[in-house]
Amino acid sequence: MPDITKKRIAIFGSTGSIGKQALEVIAANENLFEAEILTAHSNASLLVEQARQFNPNIVVIGDESQYAKVKADLSGTDVKVFAGEDALEEVAAMDNYDMMLAAIVGFAGLKPTLKAIENGKPIALANKETLVVAGDIVMQKAVQYRVPIIPVDSEHSAIFQCLVGETRNKIEKVILTASGGPFLGKKPNYLVNVKRDHALQHPNWSMGAKISVDSATLMNKGLEMIEARWLFNLKPDQLQVVIHPQSIIHSLVQFEDGSLKAQMGLPDMKLPIQYALGFPQRLPNNFPRYDFRKPNALTFEEPDLKTFRNLGLAIAALFKGGNLPCVMNAANEMGVYAFLRNRLGFLDMTDLIERTMEKVPFIEKPTLEDYFNSDAEAREFAASLLSL
Ligand code: NAD
Ligand code: MG
Numbered sequence: 001m002p003d004i005t006k007k008r009i010a011i012f013g014s015t016g017s018i019g020k021q022a023l024e025v026i027a028a029n030e031n032l033f034e035a036e037i038l039t040a041h042s043n044a045s046l047l048v049e050q051a052r053q054f055n056p057n058i059v060v061i062g063d064e065s066q067y068a069k070v071k072a073d074l075s076g077t078d079v080k081v082f083a084g085e086d087a088l089e090e091v092a093a094m095d096n097y098d099m100m101l102a103a104i105v106g107f108a109g110l111k112p113t114l115k116a117i118e119n120g121k122p123i124a125l126a127n128k129e130t131l132v133v134a135g136d137i138v139m140q141k142a143v144q145y146r147v148p149i150i151p152v153d154s155e156h157s158a159i160f161q162c163l164v165g166e167t168r169n170k171i172e173k174v175i176l177t178a179s180g181g182p183f184l185g186k187k188p189n190y191l192v193n194v195k196r197d198h199a200l201q202h203p204n205w206s207m208g209a210k211i212s213v214d215s216a217t218l219m220n221k222g223l224e225m226i227e228a229r230w231l232f233n234l235k236p237d238q239l240q241v242v243i244h245p246q247s248i249i250h251s252l253v254q255f256e257d258g259s260l261k262a263q264m265g266l267p268d269m270k271l272p273i274q275y276a277l278g279f280p281q282r283l284p285n286n287f288p289r290y291d292f293r294k295p296n297a298l299t300f301e302e303p304d305l306k307t308f309r310n311l312g313l314a315i316a317a318l319f320k321g322g323n324l325p326c327v328m329n330a331a332n333e334m335g336v337y338a339f340l341r342n343r344l345g346f347l348d349m350t351d352l353i354e355r356t357m358e359k360v361p362f363i364e365k366p367t368l369e370d371y372f373n374s375d376a377e378a379r380e381f382a383a384s385l386l387s388l
Contacts, residue, residue, distance in 0.1 A: 222313065322364045330376075
């Protein structure tokens with residue numbers, strides 16, 4: 001019999017950076033949470049290790065060729081094993097969990113998350129691309145199925161925390177903070193030569209490869225502006241980005257009286273993960289605390305849009321709307337993975353995205369199918385540019 005006092009968490013993307021940290025949070029709060037479903041794309045050995053430790057009801061391995069290995073390694077346990085892309089949606093549609101942690105990276109996270117919403121399951125949302133691609137439809141469905149979407153992204157968790165108790169009060173502006181990434185202050189003549197290993201060295205956060213590159217190009221902040229727009233029902237001109245290299249203030253909300261609220265803390269993704277899983281309760285922990293008595297200059301500056309042109313492209317997509325953010329996201333995913341394979345230069349990612357955004361026909365009010373088609377079209381065009 002399941003323990004009904006515990007919240008049963010389905011971690012989609014359990015082998016990633018967010019997924020692993022979520023399992024640490026669950027392990028530290030085993031009286032409150034249990035891992036019910038774990039999914040991985042291709043890291044079968046880590047998935048098996050996690051399943052042995054957390055004894056979930058179900059695991060899904062995306063890569064079907066590894067099904068037999070996972071099944072054999074988990075023989076003798078009660079864990080059910082599924083495989084393949086469709087299994088992610090089938091499992092998201094099941095009843096036996098209480099909350100989905102959407103921690104798959106990229107467009108691949110969209111379909112299972114939509115299924116969970118249609119299934120009435122609350123979402124702890126790490127996968128920002130879901131809202132970048134189809135934020136209007138995802139948020140409409142969340143309202144329709146009365147599903148709360150609790151952000152895990154640290155900036156959005158900060159904004160969410162600032163808004164608790166403010167339901168009747170209008171937001172004037174939301175200020176998203178950005179660390180600036182590993183190349184803060186650098187110019188194009190430097191960036192032209194940077195390689196994957198350098199881009200993966202983030203000064204404040206340890207994250208998956210894709211988001212690390214997005215942080216280095218500032219595309220991550222552009223994706224986050226679009227994510228914030230949908231999560232908090234904002235107009236594009238209510239969003240501002242400020243570079244704050246210390247990553248202590250995680251974002252700010254300015255209200256109609258000019259008052260600013262900020263959420264602060266040391267940079268550690270376990271905190272927003274724990275907040276989303278436990279909401280509305282704040283759970284005690286022994287994470288290190290920020291100490292105001294130590295030398296602690298907190299600094300702020302404007303982003304350099306001339307150098308980090310991806311952010312400018314994302315702002316253009318935010319204002320234009322329609323299928324443009326979806327197209328931009330697809331080209332960005334293609335560009336980032338090509339860069340990670342040393343097949344595309346750092347600055348060339350921007351050209352790939354810009355050309356794809358110009359090429360794929362604009363659709364002002366896309367359907368879900370339009371979004372899938374625009375994503376496919378953008379990937380096909382970007383691939384044709386990459387093979388030149
Ligand atoms: P990651 O690359 O470390 O992990 C991604 C996970 O998704 C893995 O479990 C992998 O198996 C799974 N996955 C990858 N491709 C898949 C596919 N095609 N189908 C099914 N599963 C697939 O990524 P991450 O850094 O943990 O980021 C996950 C999401 O959270 C991203 O959208 C990212 O933008 C967001 N996010 C991450 C952080 C962070 O600190 N890592 C912070 C804020 C937001
Ligand atoms: Mg973030």
